[in-house]
Amino acid sequence: MTDKVAIVTGAGTGVGKAAALGLGAAGYAVVLAGRRKEPLDAVAAEITAAGGKALAVSADVSDPKSVEALFAAAVEAFGRLDVLFNNAGTGAPPVLLEDLTFEQWTTVVDVNLTGMFLCLQQAFRVMKAQRPIGGRIINNGSISAHAPRPNSAPYTATKHAVTGLTKSASLDGRKYDIACGQLDIGNATTPMTERMASGVPQANGEMMPEPTIDPKHIADAIVYMSNLPLDANVQTITVMATKMPFVGRG
Helix, strand or coil, X not given: CCCCEEEEECCCCHHHHHHHHHHHHCCCEEEEEECCHHHHHHHHHHHHHCCCCEEEEECCCCCHHHHHHHHHHHHHHHCCCCEEEECCCCCCCCCCHHHCCHHHHHHHHHHHHHHHHHHHHXXXXXXXXXXXXXXXXXXXXXXXHCCCCCCCHHHHHHHHHHHHHHHHHHHXXXXXXXXXXXXXXXXXXXXXXXXXXXXXXXXXXCEECCCCECCHHHHHHHHHHHHCCXXXXXXXXXXXXXXXXXXXXX
Protein backbone atom coordinates (compact mmCIF):
# COMPACT_ATOMS: atom_id res chain seq x y z
CA MET A 1 0.00 0.00 0.00
CA THR A 2 1.01 3.59 -0.57
CA ASP A 3 0.16 6.66 1.50
CA LYS A 4 -1.60 8.73 -1.16
CA VAL A 5 -3.76 7.46 -4.01
CA ALA A 6 -5.40 9.40 -6.85
CA ILE A 7 -7.79 8.51 -9.67
CA VAL A 8 -7.65 10.62 -12.82
CA THR A 9 -10.37 10.16 -15.43
CA GLY A 10 -9.67 11.04 -19.04
CA ALA A 11 -6.02 10.42 -18.19
CA GLY A 12 -4.66 9.31 -21.55
CA THR A 13 -4.18 12.71 -23.19
CA GLY A 14 -4.29 16.45 -22.62
CA VAL A 15 -5.08 17.85 -19.19
CA GLY A 16 -5.73 14.39 -17.74
CA LYS A 17 -2.30 13.17 -18.82
CA ALA A 18 -0.61 16.27 -17.39
CA ALA A 19 -2.50 15.84 -14.12
CA ALA A 20 -1.59 12.17 -13.84
CA LEU A 21 2.09 12.89 -14.46
CA GLY A 22 2.03 15.76 -11.97
CA LEU A 23 0.38 13.69 -9.25
CA GLY A 24 2.76 10.80 -9.92
CA ALA A 25 5.76 13.11 -9.56
CA ALA A 26 4.25 14.44 -6.30
CA GLY A 27 4.25 10.94 -4.80
CA TYR A 28 0.72 9.76 -5.49
CA ALA A 29 -0.05 6.29 -6.73
CA VAL A 30 -2.14 7.14 -9.78
CA VAL A 31 -5.01 5.15 -11.25
CA LEU A 32 -5.47 6.28 -14.85
CA ALA A 33 -8.92 5.85 -16.37
CA GLY A 34 -10.16 6.33 -19.92
CA ARG A 35 -11.84 4.57 -22.82
CA ARG A 36 -8.65 3.72 -24.71
CA LYS A 37 -6.15 1.50 -22.92
CA GLU A 38 -3.13 2.21 -25.13
CA PRO A 39 -2.61 5.89 -24.17
CA LEU A 40 -3.32 5.06 -20.53
CA ASP A 41 -0.60 2.41 -20.57
CA ALA A 42 1.82 4.89 -22.10
CA VAL A 43 1.21 7.48 -19.36
CA ALA A 44 1.41 4.78 -16.66
CA ALA A 45 4.76 3.71 -18.11
CA GLU A 46 6.06 7.28 -17.80
CA ILE A 47 5.05 7.39 -14.15
CA THR A 48 6.61 4.03 -13.28
CA ALA A 49 9.79 4.84 -15.24
CA ALA A 50 10.19 7.87 -12.98
CA GLY A 51 9.87 5.67 -9.89
CA GLY A 52 6.18 6.14 -9.21
CA LYS A 53 3.22 3.80 -9.00
CA ALA A 54 0.47 3.67 -11.60
CA LEU A 55 -2.41 1.49 -12.75
CA ALA A 56 -4.20 1.89 -16.10
CA VAL A 57 -7.89 0.92 -16.16
CA SER A 58 -10.09 1.04 -19.24
CA ALA A 59 -13.37 2.63 -18.16
CA ASP A 60 -16.44 4.35 -19.57
CA VAL A 61 -17.54 7.02 -17.09
CA SER A 62 -21.07 7.06 -18.51
CA ASP A 63 -21.56 3.38 -17.56
CA PRO A 64 -22.35 2.82 -13.85
CA LYS A 65 -20.93 -0.72 -13.83
CA SER A 66 -17.71 0.43 -15.49
CA VAL A 67 -17.28 3.23 -12.96
CA GLU A 68 -17.93 0.83 -10.07
CA ALA A 69 -15.29 -1.54 -11.45
CA LEU A 70 -12.79 1.34 -11.79
CA PHE A 71 -13.05 2.34 -8.15
CA ALA A 72 -12.96 -1.29 -7.00
CA ALA A 73 -9.74 -1.80 -8.99
CA ALA A 74 -8.18 1.27 -7.39
CA VAL A 75 -8.98 0.13 -3.86
CA GLU A 76 -7.85 -3.42 -4.59
CA ALA A 77 -4.52 -2.19 -5.96
CA PHE A 78 -3.70 0.56 -3.46
CA GLY A 79 -6.02 0.18 -0.47
CA ARG A 80 -7.72 3.59 -0.40
CA LEU A 81 -8.51 6.76 -2.36
CA ASP A 82 -7.32 10.23 -1.44
CA VAL A 83 -7.96 12.28 -4.58
CA LEU A 84 -10.32 12.05 -7.54
CA PHE A 85 -9.65 14.37 -10.47
CA ASN A 86 -13.01 14.16 -12.24
CA ASN A 87 -11.71 15.18 -15.64
CA ALA A 88 -13.27 13.08 -18.43
CA GLY A 89 -15.30 15.17 -20.84
CA THR A 90 -16.43 15.59 -24.41
CA GLY A 91 -18.10 18.13 -26.68
CA ALA A 92 -20.53 18.25 -29.59
CA PRO A 93 -19.84 19.53 -33.10
CA PRO A 94 -20.06 23.36 -33.25
CA VAL A 95 -23.32 23.41 -35.19
CA LEU A 96 -26.30 25.71 -34.74
CA LEU A 97 -28.27 24.99 -31.57
CA GLU A 98 -31.38 24.19 -33.56
CA ASP A 99 -29.48 21.66 -35.68
CA LEU A 100 -28.07 19.60 -32.80
CA THR A 101 -29.32 16.03 -32.79
CA PHE A 102 -30.71 14.36 -29.71
CA GLU A 103 -27.81 11.90 -29.80
CA GLN A 104 -25.24 14.72 -29.85
CA TRP A 105 -26.91 16.31 -26.84
CA THR A 106 -27.17 13.12 -24.80
CA THR A 107 -23.60 12.05 -25.56
CA VAL A 108 -22.26 15.22 -23.96
CA VAL A 109 -24.65 15.04 -21.01
CA ASP A 110 -23.85 11.36 -20.40
CA VAL A 111 -20.11 11.98 -20.16
CA ASN A 112 -19.75 15.51 -18.80
CA LEU A 113 -22.53 15.43 -16.21
CA THR A 114 -23.77 11.90 -15.56
CA GLY A 115 -20.24 10.50 -15.80
CA MET A 116 -18.94 13.08 -13.36
CA PHE A 117 -21.78 12.30 -10.95
CA LEU A 118 -21.16 8.54 -11.13
CA CYS A 119 -17.46 8.97 -10.35
CA LEU A 120 -18.21 11.43 -7.58
CA GLN A 121 -20.75 9.02 -6.07
CA GLN A 122 -18.28 6.14 -6.05
CA ALA A 123 -15.60 8.39 -4.54
CA PHE A 124 -18.01 9.32 -1.72
CA ARG A 125 -18.67 5.65 -1.02
CA VAL A 126 -14.98 4.80 -0.83
CA MET A 127 -13.88 7.89 1.09
CA LYS A 128 -16.55 7.72 3.78
CA ALA A 129 -15.82 4.03 4.46
CA GLN A 130 -12.01 4.13 4.61
CA ARG A 131 -9.80 4.89 7.59
CA PRO A 132 -8.62 7.56 7.91
CA ILE A 133 -11.91 8.84 6.56
CA GLY A 134 -12.24 11.44 3.83
CA GLY A 135 -10.50 12.64 0.71
CA ARG A 136 -10.60 15.29 -2.00
CA ILE A 137 -12.56 15.56 -5.26
CA ILE A 138 -11.58 18.05 -7.97
CA ASN A 139 -14.12 18.51 -10.74
CA ASN A 140 -13.02 19.86 -14.13
CA GLY A 141 -15.39 22.72 -14.80
CA SER A 142 -14.00 24.92 -17.61
CA ILE A 143 -14.54 28.63 -18.11
CA SER A 144 -17.57 27.45 -20.08
CA ALA A 145 -19.08 27.01 -16.61
CA HIS A 146 -19.27 30.82 -16.63
CA ALA A 147 -19.53 31.95 -20.26
CA PRO A 148 -20.34 30.11 -23.49
CA ARG A 149 -18.59 29.99 -26.81
CA PRO A 150 -20.78 30.24 -29.92
CA ASN A 151 -22.62 27.03 -30.81
CA SER A 152 -21.69 25.17 -27.61
CA ALA A 153 -25.02 24.59 -25.84
CA PRO A 154 -24.43 20.98 -24.70
CA TYR A 155 -20.91 21.61 -23.40
CA THR A 156 -21.81 24.92 -21.75
CA ALA A 157 -24.97 23.54 -20.15
CA THR A 158 -23.15 20.56 -18.66
CA LYS A 159 -20.28 22.69 -17.37
CA HIS A 160 -22.72 25.06 -15.68
CA ALA A 161 -24.31 21.97 -14.13
CA VAL A 162 -20.90 20.79 -12.90
CA THR A 163 -20.71 23.94 -10.78
CA GLY A 164 -23.95 23.00 -9.03
CA LEU A 165 -22.77 19.43 -8.61
CA THR A 166 -19.49 20.65 -7.11
CA LYS A 167 -21.28 22.87 -4.61
CA SER A 168 -23.65 20.07 -3.61
CA ALA A 169 -20.77 17.64 -3.14
CA SER A 170 -18.82 20.23 -1.16
CA LEU A 171 -21.77 20.63 1.20
CA ASP A 172 -22.73 16.96 1.42
CA GLY A 173 -19.13 15.84 1.87
CA ARG A 174 -18.42 17.95 4.95
CA LYS A 175 -19.60 15.34 7.42
CA TYR A 176 -17.24 12.77 5.89
CA ASP A 177 -14.18 15.04 5.64
CA ILE A 178 -14.56 15.03 1.85
CA ALA A 179 -13.44 18.32 0.30
CA CYS A 180 -14.78 19.08 -3.18
CA GLY A 181 -13.63 21.90 -5.44
CA GLN A 182 -13.74 22.93 -9.07
CA LEU A 183 -10.97 23.74 -11.52
CA ASP A 184 -11.95 25.99 -14.43
CA ILE A 185 -9.48 25.82 -17.30
CA GLY A 186 -9.06 28.33 -20.10
CA ASN A 187 -7.22 27.25 -23.25
CA ALA A 188 -4.73 24.64 -22.10
CA THR A 189 -2.64 23.33 -25.00
CA THR A 190 -4.15 19.94 -25.85
CA PRO A 191 -5.27 18.14 -29.02
CA MET A 192 -8.71 19.71 -28.50
CA THR A 193 -7.28 23.27 -28.62
CA GLU A 194 -4.87 22.91 -31.55
CA ARG A 195 -7.40 24.64 -33.83
CA MET A 196 -7.17 27.83 -31.75
CA ALA A 197 -3.86 28.77 -33.38
CA SER A 198 -5.58 29.19 -36.74
CA GLY A 199 -8.65 30.96 -35.36
CA VAL A 200 -11.90 30.07 -33.59
CA PRO A 201 -15.34 31.75 -33.72
CA GLN A 202 -15.92 34.70 -31.44
CA ALA A 203 -19.18 36.05 -30.05
CA ASN A 204 -19.20 38.90 -32.61
CA GLY A 205 -18.98 36.44 -35.50
CA GLU A 206 -15.31 36.99 -36.24
CA MET A 207 -12.63 34.29 -36.37
CA MET A 208 -9.64 34.97 -34.15
CA PRO A 209 -6.61 33.00 -32.99
CA GLU A 210 -6.44 32.52 -29.22
CA PRO A 211 -3.42 31.92 -26.97
CA THR A 212 -3.04 28.67 -25.05
CA ILE A 213 -0.97 27.62 -22.04
CA ASP A 214 1.10 24.59 -21.13
CA PRO A 215 -1.13 22.02 -19.35
CA LYS A 216 1.66 21.64 -16.77
CA HIS A 217 0.27 24.80 -15.17
CA ILE A 218 -3.04 23.00 -14.75
CA ALA A 219 -1.27 20.00 -13.25
CA ASP A 220 0.52 22.30 -10.78
CA ALA A 221 -2.85 23.66 -9.62
CA ILE A 222 -4.21 20.14 -9.18
CA VAL A 223 -1.20 19.08 -7.12
CA TYR A 224 -1.57 22.20 -4.97
CA MET A 225 -5.25 21.50 -4.34
CA SER A 226 -4.58 17.81 -3.69
CA ASN A 227 -1.87 18.49 -1.12
CA LEU A 228 -3.99 20.75 1.08
CA PRO A 229 -5.07 19.30 4.44
CA LEU A 230 -8.71 18.27 4.44
CA ASP A 231 -9.69 21.18 6.68
CA ALA A 232 -8.80 23.54 3.80
CA ASN A 233 -10.40 23.63 0.36
CA VAL A 234 -10.07 25.53 -2.90
CA GLN A 235 -13.74 25.82 -3.83
CA THR A 236 -13.06 27.22 -7.30
CA ILE A 237 -9.89 28.11 -9.17
CA THR A 238 -9.45 29.43 -12.71
CA VAL A 239 -6.23 28.82 -14.63
CA MET A 240 -6.28 30.41 -18.07
CA ALA A 241 -4.23 31.99 -20.82
CA THR A 242 -3.72 35.58 -19.68
CA LYS A 243 -4.61 37.15 -23.03
CA MET A 244 -7.52 34.93 -24.05
CA PRO A 245 -10.81 36.81 -24.68
CA PHE A 246 -12.68 35.80 -21.55
CA VAL A 247 -12.54 38.66 -19.06
CA GLY A 248 -14.26 41.80 -20.33
CA ARG A 249 -15.79 42.19 -23.76
CA GLY A 250 -13.05 40.60 -25.86
